[in-house]
Amino acid sequence: MDHGKNTLKPKDIYRPFKARGLTTEGAQALAYLYQPVTGSDAIAVYQSLLGDAEDDTQEEFLHMDAFTALDMGSPRFLAARQQLEGLGLLKVYVKEDRELGPQYLYELMEPMAPVAFFQDERYCQLLLAKVSRHKFNQLAQRFTPKTVDMTSYRQITKRFAEVYGKAAQGSGGQLANQDIKAATTNYQRLADVGQLQVTLAHLDWPFMKDLAEKEHLARELFTEELREKLAFYHEFYGYQELELIELLGDAVVLSGGQLNLKKLDQVAEKRAQEPLRKTNYPAKNEASDNLEQVSDVTENDLAIRRRNQFLAKGYTEADWQAIQAMDTYPPLKYLQGLKKAKRSFVTKNEEWLLKDLVAKSPLPNPVINQLMNYVLVDQNKSDLNARLVNTIATDWSEKQLKTPEAALDYVRQRKLEQLAEKEQKEQRRQANNKRFGNNRPQKTEKLEDWSQYQVQTNPELEAELDRKMKEFLEEEGEK
Numbered sequence: 001m002d003h004g005k006n007t008l009k010p011k012d013i014y015r016p017f018k019a020r021g022l023t024t025e026g027a028q029a030l031a032y033l034y035q036p037v038t039g040s041d042a043i044a045v046y047q048s049l050l051g052d053a054e055d056d057t058q059e060e061f062l063h064m065d066a067f068t069a070l071d072m073g074s075p076r077f078l079a080a081r082q083q084l085e086g087l088g089l090l091k092v093y094v095k096e097d098r099e100l101g102p103q104y105l106y107e108l109m110e111p112m113a114p115v116a117f118f119q120d121e122r123y124c125q126l127l128l129a130k131v132s133r134h135k136f137n138q139l140a141q142r143f144t145p146k147t148v149d150m151t152s153y154r155q156i157t158k159r160f161a162e163v164y165g166k167a168a169q170g171s172g173g174q175l176a177n178q179d180i181k182a183a184t185t186n187y188q189r190l191a192d193v194g195q196l197q198v199t200l201a202h203l204d205w206p207f208m209k210d211l212a213e214k215e216h217l218a219r220e221l222f223t224e225e226l227r228e229k230l231a232f233y234h235e236f237y238g239y240q241e242l243e244l245i246e247l248l249g250d251a252v253v254l255s256g257g258q259l260n261l262k263k264l265d266q267v268a269e270k271r272a273q274e275p276l277r278k279t280n281y282p283a284k285n286e287a288s289d290n291l292e293q294v295s296d297v298t299e300n301d302l303a304i305r306r307r308n309q310f311l312a313k314g315y316t317e318a319d320w321q322a323i324q325a326m327d328t329y330p331p332l333k334y335l336q337g338l339k340k341a342k343r344s345f346v347t348k349n350e351e352w353l354l355k356d357l358v359a360k361s362p363l364p365n366p367v368i369n370q371l372m373n374y375v376l377v378d379q380n381k382s383d384l385n386a387r388l389v390n391t392i393a394t395d396w397s398e399k400q401l402k403t404p405e406a407a408l409d410y411v412r413q414r415k416l417e418q419l420a421e422k423e424q425k426e427q428r429r430q431a432n433n434k435r436f437g438n439n440r441p442q443k444t445e446k447l448e449d450w451s452q453y454q455v456q457t458n459p460e461l462e463a464e465l466d467r468k469m470k471e472f473l474e475e476e477g478e479k
Contacts, residue, residue: 008074010064013100016053018108025113032139033117036130038087039314041080044070046089049106060103087126110193114143121265122232129313132416200231204241211245217252221259229261237272238308247271272309310405319408326369326404331358334369335384338376350384361393363401370404371396374411 022030035043048070052061067077084090093105117123118140128136205227209219230248233239239247251264310320329337331354332346339346357368371392375381381388401407 008063008078009101010062010067010074012063012102012104013060014063014066014104014106015060016049016106016108018050018053018110020110021054022050023110023113026111028143029111029114029117032142033114033123033127034087034089034111037126037314038083038089039080041072041076042083042089045077045080046084046108049090050108053108112193115145116193118143121262122229125265125269132413132420134417135420138420200227203231203234203244208241208245211242212248215245215249217245217248221248226259226261229264233268237268237312238305239268240305243271243305306405313409315408322373323366323404323408326366326373329369331365331368331372335372338372342376342382344382347383349386353384353386353389357389357393362397363393364403366404367396367401367407368393370407374407 030043030046045066048066052066063074063077067073070077072080081090081092085092089109089111091107091109093107094102095105097103111117112120112123117127124136127139131139205222208230209222212221213219230244233244233247247264247267248259251267252259254260254263254267307320310323311317326334332351335350335354336346354368354372357363358365361368363371371389372384374392375384375389396407396410399410401410
């Protein structure tokens with residue numbers, strides 16, 4: 001039985017364990033670098049388990065107590081726990097007890113220190129997918145290692161032998177080497193820093209190497225480091241074997257015939273941001289031996305890649321279902337479904353506005369649907385205000401947003417940047433108050449209506465929308 005993957009009972013016992021106390025750098029990394037990726041629930045679970053691990057009065061706990069302390073049910077706790085597992089912050093073990101049932105051991109891993117975090121491209125990509133570039137740069141600057149100008153200085157540091165060489169002679173009273181090793185065994189075995197673990201077995205490496213040779217790429221390129229990087233691209237971006245080889249070839253060409261891993265990162269990230277397109281790739285059969293056949297990537301393959309890229313950015317399955325609806329329905333039909341879900345109707349002014357928008361704006365229909373969903377659902381407006389809609393449409397057109405996902409990402413990033421700017425202004429205001437006193441009149445800055453964006457939508461309204469739109473289409477005789 002695969003315990004802990006899909007179910008977790010309140011009476012199940014767990015034992016938390018951490019090899020050493022959480023370091024200051026680890027705590028900073030959790031708060032500033034990991035939390036944007038995992039979400040606040042996962043960090044709360046980590047802190048709760050850490051507190052239990054540091055409790056000297058007991059070793060075992062009931063999940064029921066953790067659920068109560070965290071004010072979350074089993075599904076939410078399990079989802080948060082799996083977020084920690086995926087980033088290598090938690091290892092989960094289970095054993096079966098005939099009387100007590102499954103018992104879990106939770107080994108908490110030390111977060112990567114900020115310096116190491118920013119040295120790993122994979123962690124940087126995960127973080128950048130969750131925050132704006134402004135916020136990413138702000139965090140990178142915050143943890144930049146300090147340097148000092150050593151120009152005109154000459155190093156005169158003493159070497160070890162100069163200071164301790166003579167003192168080490170005749171030290172027979174100290175522990176012998178074997179005694180030292182025996183006393184420090186636990187230190188030598190300590191490897192408690194969490195690392196991203198990718199599954200290499202998910203990719204067909206013999207096929208990829210054969211295809212690479214057809215593309216004049218040497219098999220020797222497939223080092224363990226490259227294999228882990230390609231496996232990460234597969235899991236994070238949703239790239240398949242054929243696409244990974246194409247990325248590898250592009251990176252080699254751009255690097256002047258040599259493989260540059262940083263250039264490969266840039267190519268993979270850039271390609272993930274491009275609109276999806278049908279591409280001719282060599283087909284892969286079950287035996288992986290017929291490399292001469294050529295076929296189109298199926299629509300299903302493209303849909304899977306697109307979905308994986310979307311969910312990797314932290315969106316939910318419900319968000320993806322909403323994106324699919326935007327792709328499926330023409331704007332007027334989509335608007336009718338939206339208004340019916342809100343127990344309303346499409347006015348003549350809205351119909352004229354929509355016709356004008358479809359006819360004159362360069363926005364694709366799915367992006368127009370996203371615009372209407374944003375105004376009517378996220379903003380909970382009663383109708384489509386022409387001035388507001390045209391303002392958004394003009395801005396999105398200038399930014400050349402081609403998919404509903406791109407529109408969603410853009411508005412989220414804009415909101416995050418504005419919040420960051422607002423925080424900076426507030427900090428400057430508080431600093432000025434301390435310096436000049438609190439008697440100066442304060443200016444309140446108001447953001448544009450359309451930028452007040454919340455990624456979390458109303459789940460009840462979304463569910464009602466989905467149900468009503470299906471009913472509406474059935475009534476219209478559409479499948």
